[in-house]
Amino acid sequence: MDQIEALFPIPMMRSPALLPPELNEAAVASIRDAHVETNLRSDALFHTQVANPLENNLFQSIAELAVPKLVDFGVLLFGERLRWTVKEMWTNMLEKGGSQALHSHANSFISGILYLTPSHPACRTVFVRPPGGNDFSFRHHTRSAAIGPFNAGKYVLPEAEPGDLVLFPSYLYHEVPKNQGEQRITIAFNAIPDSLDCWGYRINFAP
Numbered sequence: 001m002d003q004i005e006a007l008f009p010i011p012m013m014r015s016p017a018l019l020p021p022e023l024n025e026a027a028v029a030s031i032r033d034a035h036v037e038t039n040l041r042s043d044a045l046f047h048t049q050v051a052n053p054l055e056n057n058l059f060q061s062i063a064e065l066a067v068p069k070l071v072d073f074g075v076l077l078f079g080e081r082l083r084w085t086v087k088e089m090w091t092n093m094l095e096k097g098g099s100q101a102l103h104s105h106a107n108s109f110i111s112g113i114l115y116l117t118p119s120h121p122a123c124r125t126v127f128v129r130p131p132g133g134n135d136f137s138f139r140h141h142t143r144s145a146a147i148g149p150f151n152a153g154k155y156v157l158p159e160a161e162p163g164d165l166v167l168f169p170s171y172l173y174h175e176v177p178k179n180q181g182e183q184r185i186t187i188a189f190n191a192i193p194d195s196l197d198c199w200g201y202r203i204n205f206a207p
């Protein structure tokens with residue numbers, strides 16, 4: 001019998017309804033009250049400052065909910081239950097017409113997005129297949145071609161509800177297309193393990 005193996009796949013984890021509604025609403029209210037900064041590449045995307053979650057009770061409660069999920073997801077990346085820290089958090093307020101340019105997150109191993117408001121279908125988070133080498137490449141993308149995990153160039157996250165968490169490896173490039181609906185609010189964060197060990201050669205990370 002034929003067997004197909006998914007070699008070297010990239011994990012992404014969804015945790016539906018991680019944030020209880022009261023915490024979700026408190027976060028939205030606090031973010032709408034906060035001092036905001038305009039994104040450098042879209043004048044309809046606003047951020048609150050990157051914050052150490054330990055300095056803010058609300059963000060700290062949210063980080064505490066995320067940590068067990070980081071431990072689970074970290075097993076997929078590193079094979080062991082490590083100690084994880086959310087080292088920074090920030091918020092994204094995407095107004096109608098705003099978008100988030102393609103990017104990845106440096107100095108981090110797992111990144112997460114918490115969705116606090118519904119997203120218009122046009123502005124779902126898009127994850128992009130890591131580019132290959134520098135050789136010529138060939139594709140067969142037609143209206144009739146079946147697109148799946150082995151040939152797709154992009155993955156559009158299915159609708160995320162308020163309170164949902166999505167975790168992904170920080171190296172994975174992602175973007176948000178132009179928002180065609182109401183204000184969309186998300187919290188994003190970066191997380192690191194205490195240390196990584198390769199046969200006794202240990203690297204420690206500190207937030």
Ligand SMILES: [Fe+2]
Nearest residue numbers: 103105174188
């Ligand atoms: Fe991001």
